[in-house]
Amino acid sequence: MKRITLHIVLIILIIIMVCVSLVIYNYKHDEATALIYSDGVLVEKIRLGDVDEGYEFTVGDENRFNVIKVEKGRIRVSSASCPDKICVEQGYISDGLVPIVCLPNKLVIEIKGGDSGADISLG
Numbered sequence: 579m580k581r582i583t584l585h586i587v588l589i590i591l592i593i594i595m596v597c598v599s600l601v602i603y604n605y606k607h608d609e610a611t612a613l614i615y616s617d618g619v620l621v622e623k624i625r626l627g628d629v630d631e632g633y634e635f636t637v638g639d640e641n642r643f644n645v646i647k648v649e650k651g652r653i654r655v656s657s658a659s660c661p662d663k664i665c666v667e668q669g670y671i672s673d674g675l676v677p678i679v680c681l682p683n684k685l686v687i688e689i690k691g692g693d694s695g696a697d698i699s700l701g
């Protein structure tokens with residue numbers, strides 16, 4: 579009887595360890611993804627952890643544009659046609675705490691997934 583109880587306890591411990599390992603694995607592999615919206619339409623989706631070499635691209639047209647710089651784990655607006663340049667001055671973001679917003683050019687860059695650095699989540 580003792581052997582059967584010991585075997586059941588060991589099996590339960592192994593199952594718990596496997597479940598905890600899967601949760602940790604999935605948490606660490608929930609990579610940060612930058613979502614770039616222009617006029618409310620998703621125009622680009624970038625997994626920041628998959629970026630090997632930095633690059634730039636432009637969103638908009640010659641009258642209203644934002645140049646976006648992407649590096650491994652972070653993203654920013656490097657130049658823009660807007661008059662106030664708040665989006666440029668914000669610099670790089672690498673988590674979902676604060677998005678980059680350019681109101682004159684109707685651009686929003688937000689990050690989903692990854693480690694937000696926040697202790698709580700608000701609705």
